[in-house]
Amino acid sequence: MSESTPSPKLNRILLTGAAGGLGVELRQRLKPFCNALRVSDIAALGAAGAQEEVVPCDLANKEAVIELLRDVDAVVHMGGISTEHPFEQILEANIKGVFHLYEGARIHGVQRVVFASSNHVIGFHKQDETLDVDCARRPDGYYGLSKSFGEDLSRFYFDRYRIETACIRIGSSFPEPKDRRMLKTWMSYRDLAELIRCCLYAPKLGHSIVYGMSANSEVFWDNAGAAHLGFKAQDTSEVFREAVEARAPALPVTDLARVYQGGAFVKMGPFE
Numbered sequence: 001m002s003e004s005t006p007s008p009k010l011n012r013i014l015l016t017g018a019a020g021g022l023g024v025e026l027r028q029r030l031k032p033f034c035n036a037l038r039v040s041d042i043a044a045l046g047a048a049g050a051q052e053e054v055v056p057c058d059l060a061n062k063e064a065v066i067e068l069l070r071d072v073d074a075v076v077h078m079g080g081i082s083t084e085h086p087f088e089q090i091l092e093a094n095i096k097g098v099f100h101l102y103e104g105a106r107i108h109g110v111q112r113v114v115f116a117s118s119n120h121v122i123g124f125h126k127q128d129e130t131l132d133v134d135c136a137r138r139p140d141g142y143y144g145l146s147k148s149f150g151e152d153l154s155r156f157y158f159d160r161y162r163i164e165t166a167c168i169r170i171g172s173s174f175p176e177p178k179d180r181r182m183l184k185t186w187m188s189y190r191d192l193a194e195l196i197r198c199c200l201y202a203p204k205l206g207h208s209i210v211y212g213m214s215a216n217s218e219v220f221w222d223n224a225g226a227a228h229l230g231f232k233a234q235d236t237s238e239v240f241r242e243a244v245e246a247r248a249p250a251l252p253v254t255d256l257a258r259v260y261q262g263g264a265f266v267k268m269g270p271f272e
Contacts, residue, residue, distance in 0.1 A: 010034040010200065014072045016059070016079030016101070019043035022116070022173055022192070023078045027052075029193035030076060033200060040068055041079065059097025069104030074112040074200055077101055084141045086271040094146035102157045110163065114199045115154055117167040119185060119211070119220075120144035123262020127181075131261075133209040133225035140262030141269060151209065158207040166199035166229070168192075169221075170212035176240045179248045181263045184219050187212045188235035198231045205229075220261050 013030055017023040018039035031037050031051050038053040039045055048054040057068045059079050069075070079101075080094040098115070105113060122131055123140025139145045147169075154165035171185030172178070173192050187195075191214045199205065210226035213219060215233040223231075237244075251258040260266045 010073045012036045012038055012053075012072050013200075014038045014040065014068065014075045016040050016057075016068075016075070016077050017082075017116070018078070019045050020078060020082060022082075022170075022189075025189045026076065026078065026193060026196070029189070030196070033197060034073070038068075038072065059100060060092040062096075062100045062103070065097070065100035066104040066107055069101070069108045069110055072105075072108065072110050074114070075101065075105065075110060076114045076116075076196055076200075078116045080146070081143065084143045084265055084268040086269075087142045090142045090146045094143070095149055098146075098150045098153055102153060102163065105163050106157065106161050112200065112205060113154065113163060113165045114196050115150055115165050115167045117151055117169045117209075118144060118147045119169050119171050120262050120265050121147045121151065121169055123260060123265055125220075125261050126259060127220065127261050129220070129261070130222055131220060132222045133211070140260065140266045144262065144265070155207050164205040164207065166202075166205055166208045166210060168195060168199070168210055168212045171221075173212065177237050177244050179263075180244060180250060181257070183237045183241055183244055184216055185213060186216060186237040186240075187214045187233075191215075191233045191235050194234070195229070195231045198229045202229050 013034040018027050019041035040055045040057045042058045045054045057064045080097050120140050121137050121144050123144050124138035137148050139148050151167045157163045171187050172182040173187045177183050177186040211221040211223050214235040216237045256266050257264045
């Protein structure tokens, strides 16, 4: 698929987590896909821009989240805590929050969700493995556990209520890779937006899992199981390799952040 804007546009897309790192990028990149973009976060969002509806919302507030889904055609769910934290914090935003979101979708008849899952769902697989979308989940922390729960919850809401979901196991989406591990997990903002577009407009989405990565020369993951989405990455981490390897020395082979795909997340906590 190309980056051309599909026609007809969706009427209204909800973007949760719109004040976060990826949310800020997607706030502009999703507008060509819809007539109205409803942006939401617990953090400050600023004034509404063109085509925007700004609706602050705490994902832990069930009634507010259900109302947030009113008159929405599709959801891009980036909301919640995006790094490892104590379980009690993860519980409110990432576990209760995603349940509230799907209840809102059920009640208001929303039929398609793009769910920001994470590579940390499979972080305790070793780095010498190549994983497909059907591999066993091995979360590397409370954050990864919450995303694994979200994948199961979205599967349930598809089987029970036919709400289609694409679970994107996002690797590392930043302007450029920060370390050697990210040379394998990196995804450009452009590729992320294009993957979301493919998920929003795939004729048959069902319940799909896809790895969020650019066309990197070395990878941990095989995306063949998500070919039906039609996604073709345009960028690669290879252009950053020389600079990354010059500034980021290789970790010792016994360092758990080098042994496991989850990197440093496998060493975080416990939070006592």
